[in-house]
Amino acid sequence: MDEFYDALSRQERASAQDIALKYGRTVYGYDKRLLSAKAASTSSYYVGLSSEMGSFTHVTKRVVLVADTLLLSDHGIGAIHELGKEELHQADPLYQGSDPTMTGTHLERRYGMVTKDLVELGQWLLDAEPLLRRGLAWYGPVFATGRFASTDVGQTFAPADPLPSFSDRSIEFLVKHGRAVDLSTAKPLASRVVRPILEIDLPFINGLRLSDFAKVTSEEFDSYRQYRDFMRSRLLELDDALEAVDSQVALERVALSIRDEMNAATDAMSTAARSRALTRVGAVLGTTSAVLAAVRPEALHGALGLTATTAAGAAGLWPTIQAFADIKSKRTRGKWHYVWVLQKKTAR
Numbered sequence: 001m002d003e004f005y006d007a008l009s010r011q012e013r014a015s016a017q018d019i020a021l022k023y024g025r026t027v028y029g030y031d032k033r034l035l036s037a038k039a040a041s042t043s044s045y046y047v048g049l050s051s052e053m054g055s056f057t058h059v060t061k062r063v064v065l066v067a068d069t070l071l072l073s074d075h076g077i078g079a080i081h082e083l084g085k086e087e088l089h090q091a092d093p094l095y096q097g098s099d100p101t102m103t104g105t106h107l108e109r110r111y112g113m114v115t116k117d118l119v120e121l122g123q124w125l126l127d128a129e130p131l132l133r134r135g136l137a138w139y140g141p142v143f144a145t146g147r148f149a150s151t152d153v154g155q156t157f158a159p160a161d162p163l164p165s166f167s168d169r170s171i172e173f174l175v176k177h178g179r180a181v182d183l184s185t186a187k188p189l190a191s192r193v194v195r196p197i198l199e200i201d202l203p204f205i206n207g208l209r210l211s212d213f214a215k216v217t218s219e220e221f222d223s224y225r226q227y228r229d230f231m232r233s234r235l236l237e238l239d240d241a242l243e244a245v246d247s248q249v250a251l252e253r254v255a256l257s258i259r260d261e262m263n264a265a266t267d268a269m270s271t272a273a274r275s276r277a278l279t280r281v282g283a284v285l286g287t288t289s290a291v292l293a294a295v296r297p298e299a300l301h302g303a304l305g306l307t308a309t310t311a312a313g314a315a316g317l318w319p320t321i322q323a324f325a326d327i328k329s330k331r332t333r334g335k336w337h338y339v340w341v342l343q344k345k346t347a348r
Contacts, residue, residue, distance in 0.1 A: 066340060136221070
């Protein structure tokens with residue numbers, strides 16, 4: 001991210017659309033390297049399941065206290081914006097099963113990025129720059145590969161494969177780390193595959209533009225570190241608590257410790273929001289209702305796969321998870337995944 005932002009010219013920074021396109025070209029092909037680097041570190045990715053670009057700012061501001069690195073991604077909904085072309089030898093495994101165009105002894109294919117609004121994405125990338133530089137957030141594009149085809153309206157990009165409902169790479173992050181954030185109007189209900197752990201008012205600094213928020217958060221990052229470390233250790237305890245003989249008592253014990261620590265964090269953030277430097281720019285303490293839920297991985301992955309259909313996407317993540325659990329009656333196994341569910345209504 002430092003390399004990306006340092007290489008931006010003044011002219012490129014003046015165009016949010018150019019920022020988005022250059023970001024896509026920069027990240028394309030480096031997903032695996034980013035995943036490997038993060039896997040080797042002590043922190044985890046939190047995958048943002050919200051699919052509306054307009055909600056990226058909403059989510060970014062609210063999870064800085066509890067998430068290590070937030071990975072936001074679209075759901076493959078929107079236009080394909082061409083980024084460029086790549087040429088590789090025919091024997092390259094990247095081209096197996098694709099629909100490339102033959103050019104001599106090499107294969108050529110176009111690649112693009114799928115998003116609803118390039119300008120909105122580019123503006124988020126500009127405003128959130130300090131967060132991306134510190135590794136606190138980044139955007140994982142949904143890429144499409146294919147070729148140009150002639151139509152009645154001219155040359156159009158023809159993808160080689162159906163567009164994904166959710167970036168395969170984003171799902172890989174989720175499978176690897178088991179952490180997610182969902183912006184939802186529905187609360188997760190207890191079931192065979194879902195265990196709500198606690199409901200809490202999650203504090204955050206409100207009243208600032210994203211650019212100002214990102215700058216303040218980056219400068220004060222060390223003050224957040226102890227809460228992040230605490231949350232990471234409690235999530236490790238939850239793995240054992242969920243499988244304990246008296247799991248409800250074990251879960252409540254962990255939930256109480258999280259509430260106590262979050263109350264301390266709220267007091268500290270309230271003091272910071274009242275400081276002269278922050279009140280001068282309009283900062284206030286905000287809270288958002290949040291539910292921490294444990295979800296069986298098979299149910300979460302299955303629900304994400306089902307959201308490829310319009311009906312499932314309209315129903316929302318949690319009803320889809322419940323429907324998946326009803327269909328798959330067989331007992332599920334595997335390490336629990338954890339999801340912070342943020343309610344859209346926010347208190348001031």
